[in-house]
Amino acid sequence: MTSPQPRIGVLRFPGTCDDRDALWALAALDAEAIFVWHTETRLPDLDAVVLPGGFSYGDYLRCGAIARFAPALEAVAAFAAEGGLVLGICNGFQILCEAGLLPGVLRRNESLSFVCRDVPLVVERTDTPFTSRCDEGERLTIPVKHGEGCWFADDALYDELEANRQIVLRYAEPVNGSRNDVAGVVNERGNVMGLMPHPEHAVDPLLGSADGALILSSLVEAARDRALAAV
């Protein structure tokens, strides 16, 4: 029996702009990737969900604050509650934080400037479905492009996240003022992750780096395991 292609949904909101790159990258890494429109109240049969980057609903009020009320997001919350794999990239990360599926909040960059460049990252944890193909302490180069990527948690929350090992990626240099250079976190259960860098923009050396493929192929592999387990 050949291993099945996992089915991964890419959520689209009005204002999403990295959906095609995410779809392309996941397909290139051997997943069956399909779009899911924000008005869907039920998700199709999926092995994982990706919330891509962009400016959902114009990012009015606070980034991600409106998108969290989209019908499809309720379906994503139910999917996550059952242990489904969810990855939020950039605006997707902001939405998951606003929805309470991930800890903390993304604020305006400390510099007040939009940051758009390749950044060095350090992998803090490899026992997650999103980083299994990385080595602990490995340095990755993945681009960021955001104006509101400054992750914040108060002291009590931050200590709790450290104790639970929920910090998965850190910037290896200051990028946006994020607390303790946090670039990516998981929920306590470990099935929902958010990160500000864009792995879907770094899946081929022609793009400057293929390190993003390590994150996305970890997800594809974990989704495939779930698909196999469900057969």
Added chain:
Amino acid sequence: MKATVLVRPKHGILDPQGQAVETSLRQLGFAVGEARVGRVVDLEVESNDPAGARAEVERMCEQLLANPLIESYEIELAETPGD
């Protein structure tokens, strides 16, 4: 009733927007200490009962208008003229 919601960055939270405003005001020659930038939301609430209206606006703040991790809010109520 009319409700005005004032959303502010919580005390102790870094406010880079406020810092930029502060710097600009100083460059213009104004003697300012600290500047912090928040947001105002003006609402018309259907209820004419102040207590009920306040409770409803509080729920709006908790659910959408403010993020309790980083923002505090204040609610002011006023009767709509003609009510």
